[in-house]
Amino acid sequence: MTAAATVTDVTMRYREHTALDGVTTAFATDAITGLLGRNGAGKTTLMQLLTGHRVPTSGRVEVLGADPHEDDAVLQRICFVKEGQRYPDHFRVRDALAAAATLFPSWDEDLARSLVADFDLPARRQVNKLSRGMVSAVGITIGLASRAPVTLFDEPYLGLDAVARQLFYDRLIADYAEEPRTVILSTHLIEEISGLLEHVVLLDAGRVLLDDDAETLRTSALTVTGPTDRIAALGRQHELLSEDRLGGSTRAVVRLRQPVDAADLAAAGLAVERTPLQQLVVALSTRSAASPAAAAAARTARRSADYEGAIR
Ligand SMILES: Nc1ncnc2c1ncn2[C@@H]1O[C@H](COP(=O)(O)OP(=O)(O)OP(=O)(O)O)[C@@H](O)[C@H]1O
Numbered sequence: 122m123t124a125a126a127t128v129t130d131v132t133m134r135y136r137e138h139t140a141l142d143g144v145t146t147a148f149a150t151d152a153i154t155g156l157l158g159r160n161g162a163g164k165t166t167l168m169q170l171l172t173g174h175r176v177p178t179s180g181r182v183e184v185l186g187a188d189p190h191e192d193d194a195v196l197q198r199i200c201f202v203k204e205g206q207r208y209p210d211h212f213r214v215r216d217a218l219a220a221a222a223t224l225f226p227s228w229d230e231d232l233a234r235s236l237v238a239d240f241d242l243p244a245r246r247q248v249n250k251l252s253r254g255m256v257s258a259v260g261i262t263i264g265l266a267s268r269a270p271v272t273l274f275d276e277p278y279l280g281l282d283a284v285a286r287q288l289f290y291d292r293l294i295a296d297y298a299e300e301p302r303t304v305i306l307s308t309h310l311i312e313e314i315s316g317l318l319e320h321v322v323l324l325d326a327g328r329v330l331l332d333d334d335a336e337t338l339r340t341s342a343l344t345v346t347g348p349t350d351r352i353a354a355l356g357r358q359h360e361l362l363s364e365d366r367l368g369g370s371t372r373a374v375v376r377l378r379q380p381v382d383a384a385d386l387a388a389a390g391l392a393v394e395r396t397p398l399q400q401l402v403v404a405l406s407t408r409s410a411a412s413p414a415a416a417a418a419a420r421t422a423r424r425s426a427d428y429e430g431a432i433r
Pocket residue numbers: 135138139140158159160161162163164165166167
């Protein structure tokens with residue numbers, strides 16, 4: 122993998138609070154990465170470091186081969202779309218877009234116009250008179266039309282309705298296909314975007330809990346329902362991330378340690394389904410909160426890439 126951005130052993134402290142704790146990860150060039158994690162996990166902080174808005178307490182951040190905090194040329198190639206972005210009071214929509222057009226060398230005016238039309242944005246209205254969702258649409262328009270080689274969206278959908286969010290996802294994937302670039306997207310609406318993601322970085326309390334390609338993750342876990350004793354037997358061979366019991370039956374999210382044959386599980390009276398990414402993220406984050414020791418062990422255990430193709 123060639124990396125557009127690397128983060129090496131980065132710790133970020135705000136006075137006594139450690140927001141990021143020894144984070145090491147990389148963001149592949151021309152890939153869409155989902156930066157996931159619970160509230161306060163450290164996603165925005167990591168994005169602020171990647172975009173030169175903050176300097177880490179320790180560790181190294183490199184974007185397009187330079188320290189983003191010290192390199193203006195690199196900053197021109199990074200677009201950061203933040204939740205709740207503020208604009209100068211007098212700015213109309215078209216002023217915000219015109220300002221962005223001067224900032225980003227790869228700005229695509231045609232794309233900007235078509236997004237303004239798609240989102241039904243009133244170009245002459247002041248941004249601070251727009252609805253919350255419309256302000257988000259302005260940010261999304263800037264993020265896409267910037268065509269910046271590294272584009273970060275930090276929960277960019279605040280107030281956007283389901284139709285507008287789908288429009289964002291559709292336009293993102295269409296434009297990315299035409300002009301591949303490095304996209305880092307932080308969101309809590311995991312299921313909505315899971316189909317877009319090629320890679321997932323899951324943060325938990327300032328640490329990397331999971332760092333893997335999305336396809337590997339999709340095949341690394343199963344949701345299995347059946348008699349509790351058989352699920353317990355499965356748990357001796359694999360890792361049960363979560364269990365819900367109802368009478369003598371249990372439904373469990375199982376992280377596979379070695380390949381399993383779904384037909385064998387079915388023959389043993391177990392119903393098997395794929396685990397949606399959101400459910401896997403919830404199960405991993407919940408387990409980590411319940412048992413920090415288990416989470417630490419999991420972090421140092423084999424990456425789930427080792428389970429590639431685990432479901433036959
Ligand atoms: N300027 C700051 N001063 C002090 N603490 C901060 C500051 N910014 C963030 N934090 C703390 O650092 C931790 C990580 O915050 P961050 O905003 O990076 O999380 P997040 O994953 O983006 O959360 P959310 O999903 O809720 O947006 C939180 O505990 C937060 O309270």
